[in-house]
Amino acid sequence: MNSAGWSGLIPTRWMPTAGASSQSGCRWIRKPRAGRPCHFQTADDEQSKGRWSRPPQIISNGLRGFTLVEVLVALCIFAMAVVVLGASYLNVLISYETVSRGTQVNEDFAFARELVLREPDREKLEQGGEFETATGQRAAWSVEITSTTVPNVFNVAFTCQIDDPKRTEPDKVVQQFTVLRPTWVIDPAERDKLKADIKTRIYELQGKKLQ
Numbered sequence: 001m002n003s004a005g006w007s008g009l010i011p012t013r014w015m016p017t018a019g020a021s022s023q024s025g026c027r028w029i030r031k032p033r034a035g036r037p038c039h040f041q042t043a044d045d046e047q048s049k050g051r052w053s054r055p056p057q058i059i060s061n062g063l064r065g066f067t068l069v070e071v072l073v074a075l076c077i078f079a080m081a082v083v084v085l086g087a088s089y090l091n092v093l094i095s096y097e098t099v100s101r102g103t104q105v106n107e108d109f110a111f112a113r114e115l116v117l118r119e120p121d122r123e124k125l126e127q128g129g130e131f132e133t134a135t136g137q138r139a140a141w142s143v144e145i146t147s148t149t150v151p152n153v154f155n156v157a158f159t160c161q162i163d164d165p166k167r168t169e170p171d172k173v174v175q176q177f178t179v180l181r182p183t184w185v186i187d188p189a190e191r192d193k194l195k196a197d198i199k200t201r202i203y204e205l206q207g208k209k210l211q
Contacts, residue, residue, distance in 0.1 A: 105162060108133045109173050112141040112160045122184040138163050145184060151194040152182040 066074075112131070119125050128142035144157040155178050162171040185191045 104133075104135060105171050108137075108139055108162055109160050112139060113158055113175070116141065116143055116156065116158060117179065120181070120183040122181075122186060125184075133162065147190070148178070149194065149197075151191045151198070152185060153178060153180050154184055 112129075115129065115131075116125060122145060125143050126145060128140065130138060130140045133139050139160060139162045141158070141160040143159070146155045146157075147153075148155055155176065158173075158175045158177065160173050164170065
């Protein structure tokens with residue numbers, strides 16, 4: 001078609017109806033003769049004639065959202081991380097509480113042992129004793145004192161037990177130690193006999209006779 005043929009054509013724009021694509025189109029039609037109305041073709045006319053061949057297009061701004069699978073995977077990873085971190089935090093708290101409690105219990109045992117070593121009366125020691133700890137618990141201790149072959153030296157079996165209402169079993173410690181305590185002598189005659197026996201053994205080792 002030459003340029004003269006195109007001179008009788010004018011551009012006409014049409015807009016699609018509801019439910020159609022939002023993309024506008026352009027169609028060239030011949031210029032109507034004088035006295036005849038101008039007919040603008042719409043999207044409905046094109047669709048009714050089967051000329052609506054272009055599929056609807058979605059205008060994208062370049063951004064892409066997450067799919068449902070990606071969201072579920074992210075939630076699973078987050079939940080696993082929360083569980084691991086929570087378990088680690090609880091382990092730290094439990095370890096800290098165990099160490100603190102062990103330190104306090106050892107201090108209570110040391111205090112009870114100090115009471116035994118500072119007591120000059122043997123009969124009172126053999127009766128045992130009780131005291132309240134710094135944390136409000138009840139501690140009970142007892143000793144068993146036996147004489148040795150050395151004068152004024154005794155073997156002590158020390159036992160201390162701390163009852164904790166929060167625990168099913170009490171904390172208990174048993175220790176053995178040897179101390180020099182002249183005030184713990186009950187029978188002076190026995191002490192004198194031990195001294196005489198030691199003196200005799202020393203003279204025998206030196207090859208001397210006891211005077």
